[in-house]
Amino acid sequence: MKIRSLAAPFRSSSRNNVLFLSTVFLFMAYATDAQHSAKGDMATEQKIHALISEMTLPEKVSLLHGNSKFNVSGIKRLGIPEWALSDGPHGVRAEVNRHDWAYAGWTNDFATCFPPGTALAATWNPALAYKQGLVLGEEARFRKKDILLGPGVNIIRSPLCGRNFEYISEDPLLVSKMAVAYIKALQSKDVAASVKHWLANNQEEHRDSIDVTMSERALREIYLPAFKASVMEGGAYTVMAAYNRFRGEWCSENNYLNREILRKEFGFKGVLMTDWSAAHTTVKAALTGLDLEMGTDKKDYNEWYFADPLIKAVEEGKVPMSVVDEKVANVLRVMFNTKIFDEKRREQGRMNTPEHQQAAYNAAAEAAVLLQNNGNLLPLHFDKIQSIAVIGDNATRKHCSGGLSSEVKALYEITPLQALQQKFGARVKINYARGYEKQSTFREGNNSGQSGSLNVNWKLIDEAVAVARESDVVLIFGGLNHDFDTESADKQNMDLPYGQEILIQEVAKANPKTVVVIIAGSPVQLAGIVHRVPAIVWSWFGGMEAGNAVVDVLSGKINPSGKLPFTLPVSLAQSPAHALGNFPGSDLKVNYEEDILVGYRWFDTKKIQPQFPFGYGLSYTNFSISQFSTDKTGYGKNETIQAKFTIRNTGSVYGAEVVQLYVSDPLCSVLRPEKELKAFQKIFLKPGETKTVEMPVKVADLAFYDESKKAWNTEAGDYILQLGNSSRTIFQKVKISVK
Template structure:
C-alpha cells in the first residue's frame, strides 16, 4: 500500500496521534494499518539503556548493554572519514539490534565557545570539517535501516538559557558557519530526520520557526523526512503545526492527551485553525522515513548486532586515532616496556569511567577499559604504584542534582603526599588528569577554563618528585593547560573515548600506536581571546544572545585578529616527522587540485593529516584570513614518500551574498596554504580564479 493510500485510510485522530509522543521515546503508529509505533533512542555516545515507557527509570533489562563509543570530540580529532562511516555503521547496527527506528544522532552543532556544556559530544569549530565528518556518519548509520535524527537544528551553541534564549545572528554568519553541516547531512547524507533545537532564532522557537523549518530546510534544501522536537522544546499548537514541526517529543506532562500536538491539535483542525492537509503532510513525512528503513514492510530489513567485538574494535580504532600528542620534549614518549620497571599511575581519571555520568544520555556498557586497567593488563611485569592524587569535590550548594556543580579547587594535601610518594618510588609517573562528565554536561555551560580539583598543584608536586612525569588529559573540551605544558616534558590529550579508551591511551604511551590525532578546536591562552568572549557575547541573556563575532568563529578569529592561540586548530605531534614538498596547483575550472609529496623522515610508521587552507587576496568583502577547505590523512612507513592529491571544489570558496541571497565566488587571486595545522604552514602557493 502506498503512503498516500495509507494516509487516506486514517482517521484524523490516528494521524494526529502519530505526531506526538506516546512514551518517553515512542510515538504512536496505526496498528490496524500495519504502521508500527516509531521507536527512538539517544545515541551520541552509544545506544541508551532501555527505560520504562512512561518514566525515565531504567527498565531493568539484562540484555540492553551497548558499546560506549568515543564522544564527538574524539571522532572529530581523527580527521578520518572512513572511521566516521564505520562509527555510523556500528552504532546503527546496535540501534537496529535494539529494534529502534531512530537514533538521536549525530550531534553536530558548531563549537562556538570552549565553555559549551555539550562540546564533548559535538565535532568541531570548523564548518568544513564538521560536514565532512557528518555525511559519512549519517550514510553509515542509515545503511543499517536506522533513521539518523541530526541535531540540534539549528544555531544551538550554548546550554545557558537554552530553552528560552533568542539567538541573533546575521544571514551570512548562519549560512557560512552554522548551517553547512545540516545542509550536507540532508543533501549529501540524505538524513531522514532532523531534531529542532530548544532555543529561539530571530524571535521564534526552532520548533515553530517558519524560516528555518520550511523556507530553508524543506524549500531550499529539499528535505523529505520529518522534524522531531527536542524533548520538551514545543511551545505552541497552531504555530508549530503550520511552521514545520512534525513530531512533538518529551514534555514532562504525563498525560499525552495534554500535549500541544495531541487533543489540542485535533481541536485546531476541527476549528479550522490548521488545515487537515497540513496533518496529512506531516504523517507522510514520517511514513516516508519509515519506509526508507523498512519499518513498515520489514522485508529485507537488517537485524543488527550489539556489544560485539567488531564494534569494540571500531571504538578502539577511533580512540587511538583521536589521541593528540601536545608535547614531547626529550623524547620522553614513547615509553619502553623493557626499560620501565615501575610506573606511578596517578589521578582520579586513571580509574574513572565516563560512560554513564552527567545530565543527558549515557550508555550502559559491559566494557569500559580504564587506563589503570590497561596498564596492569598489558604490562603485568611492570610494578604499578597507584595514587588517586586528587578528589572530585564540589562546593556546598542547594542544587538538587549531581552534575554541573560549583567546583572545589582546594588541594588535598594527603592525596598529593601519596602521589608524591608513588612518583618518588617509580621510574616514570603518569598523571591522568582533566575532567569528567559531571563537569562537562548537557544543560550547564562551564564557568571557565581552569582545571578542576587542584590538579595543577598535584602535577607540580609529582613533577618535582619525578622528572619523568607525563600528563594525560581526559576531557571533551579545551582547558587552560599552560602551567601543565610548562612543567612537564610530555603532555597527551585524550577525550571521553569510549569502551576501549584505556587501551588506546596506553598503546599510545608505549608506542604500540603512533599518535595521529589533531585538535578539532582552538585552545586559547585565556578565555577572553576566544571570539565569543572577546566580543562579550557569550552566553548573552537574559533574553537574547547576539553573535557579535559573525563568521570569525574559532581559528578564523585568532588568525584574522592576529591573536596567538595556545594550541592552534589542527595541531598534533607524532613520534615521527614529516616533510612536505612544494605543492603543484592545477585549476580545471570547477576543481582546484593540489599535488605534493609527503615523506616520513623518522624511524617509525605514522599518519599525518595534511591540511589545505584558502584565503582571498584583496577581498571586496570581510573574510577570514584563512579557511580550511581540504585535508587528507595519509599513512606512511618509516622512510616512505607518497604523492598526495587534495581536490577542492571551487564552490567551496564561495561566500554567501546577502543582497542576492546566493552563493558567489570572487574572481581574483587566492592564497593556498598547506600545513600540519592552521599555524604550522609548510608551503604557500597562489591560484587565480576567473
C-alpha cells in the first residue's frame, strides 16, 4: 500500500522505476534492521558468555532457584541484580512476605484489577488484550517486578476446571490471538511474560500427581497451538512448567515437551521455570531442559533440587557444566531482553492511573454477553422506571481478591448495587434483597467448601419475592464466586449454587420483568431458568469496574458485544470429557479420549444442541452480512485465501459484531471436526454504516496433523468456508479447492 501511494502521483511511464526504487529502499531498510538486530543479539550473547566465564559454580547455581517466595538471587560483584517475580494474569498481586505466604501489608501495592481470562476472551478483541498487557507492564515496573506470571493459555476442556476463569477459551485460535497481543504489550514494558501451564493442566483435582495421556494429533491441534504462538509470535521470554505428568513424565522434566518441542521446534531461548513446588529431581530435570526452580516448600533454599544438589551433581559428573551454563545463559538472556542492567530502564512504571482504570472498564464493558432478550426487555429505560428490585449476593460481593494466585488487591471495586445507586439512585427507587446467601467457605486444595451449595434459604427468597412484587423491574445478580472459580479445586457440578435456580423461578413468578445477570468465569447450568425469565446477561468477574460496566450495559449506554469463548452446555453430561467418563480420570491417570473434539468441535460434529453455542452473543442492534467471497476458487498449499464480505449495521444504535470464519473439510482421510475457527474480526459500526472487510487465511492453516507422517497435511480437495457470528449461526458459505 505504501509503494502504491508513492507511485500514484507519477505518470505510468515512470511508475515502474518508482516501484523498483521504493522496493529497493524498503529492502535496504529491512536488511539494515535485521543487521542491527543480528549485531545486537551477537553483542548480547558475547556479554552473556563473558559474565558466565566470571562466575563460580555456586554463583551460577544461585541464579537457578528461588531465594524467597518470589525472588531469585543476584550476584552483586558482577552487577547482576536480584530477580523479582509476581503473580498477575489480570492484575499485579499484592506483596507477600519474602519467606511465607502472608501478605506484607504494604499500602502502595493496590493495583488495577482487570476482568480475568475468560472475560477478556469474551471481548474477542485482541486490541483490549494488548492494552491490558501495557497496563500490567507499567504496574509491574512500578512495583519493580521483572516477570509477571501469565497469561494462562490452557484449553478449557471441562466446565468444571477450577481455573477456567483464568484461562481463555476452548478454541486454540482464540487463545492464541489474545495471548500473543497480551504478551507483546507486556514485554514492551520490559517485563517478561511467563506463559503457563506447560502443558495439559486442564484440571485442578490431583493436578500435582495426575498423568495426562492424549494422542499426538490432539496435542498438536488443540493443546500446543497457544503455547507455540505465545513463543514464536508473541516472543514470550519465560514458560512455566505445569504440576502434572504428561505421558508418564513430570512436565518439569519431560524431555519431549521441553527439549524436542519447546527448544528445538519452537526455538525457545528463554527460561523454563517450574510452577511453585513442581520440581521433582535434580539430574533428570537439569538434563531435560528446566532452568529455574521456584516455590519448593523446603525452608532451607540450599536444599532445593537446583541448589546444593545441583552443585553436587556437577561435581560428580552427573550434570555437565555446559548444561548449567546453558541455563544461566537463558536467565541472563531474559535479563538483557528486559533491560534489567539498564539503570534508567526505559519504563519506570505507573500505577492506578485514570487511563489504567479506563482500560479495565473497557474490557469489562466489551466482555458482557447478552444471551437472551425476549421482548426486548433490555436495555432498561431508567427514565421510565420508578422502582427496581436488585436481588442477589453477587449484587454486593467483590471478587478481585479471590481465586488464590490470581487474586488482586484492587484500589477499588465497584459492585453492581453501588453502580446502580450512584447512577440512578436519585431518581429511581432501588429495593435490595439478598435472595441467597454464600454458604461455602473455600479451603485451599479441598473443594469440600462447596458443600451446602444447593441449600435453599426460604426466608431470603420470600424477602426477594416481596421486593420483586413492589418493583417495576427485577435485576437478579447470581452466578458463582471464587469458592467455585478458583485455583486448587475443581467445581463439583455446573449447578447455580445456594438455591439460586429456585430463587430465580420464584421471583420470575412474582414479576415477569426479571433480568438475570450471571457473574461467573466458567459454565453454569441455565436450563432451569432460560424459559422462566426474558433476559439473561453474562457479565463475568468484571474486575474493579465490574459494576459500572454491567450497569452501563443494562441501561444501554454500552451496547453488548461480547461473545461466549466456550460452549455453554445444557447439562454437564453433554460435554465431551464427561460424556466419555474421562474427567477427572482414575488411579491418577486421565486419557483425553475425546481427542480433537473439544468444545464446539464435539457439539457441532456430534450434532448436540448446547444451551448456547461457542461464539454466541446478542446485541441491541442488528447486522446484515453479505457478499461473502474469496479472491480465487483454487489455491496452492503455500498460498493465502483472501476472504471478503460486507457488513452493515441495520439497527438504530452503534454496536459491534464479531464475524467468525469457520472452515470444514468434508472429505478427508481422517476424522475432522464439523467446522473449525480459522479467523475472526470485531467490527464496530454506526447505525446504517457499511464496511467491506477482508480476512486472510493461510491454506497451510487448513491442515490436520497427520500422525502417520508425523507432519501437518493439507490434503488436496474441496474446503467449505463458513461465515457467521457463532459456531451454530452461519450466514454464508463459499467452496474453495486446494490443489
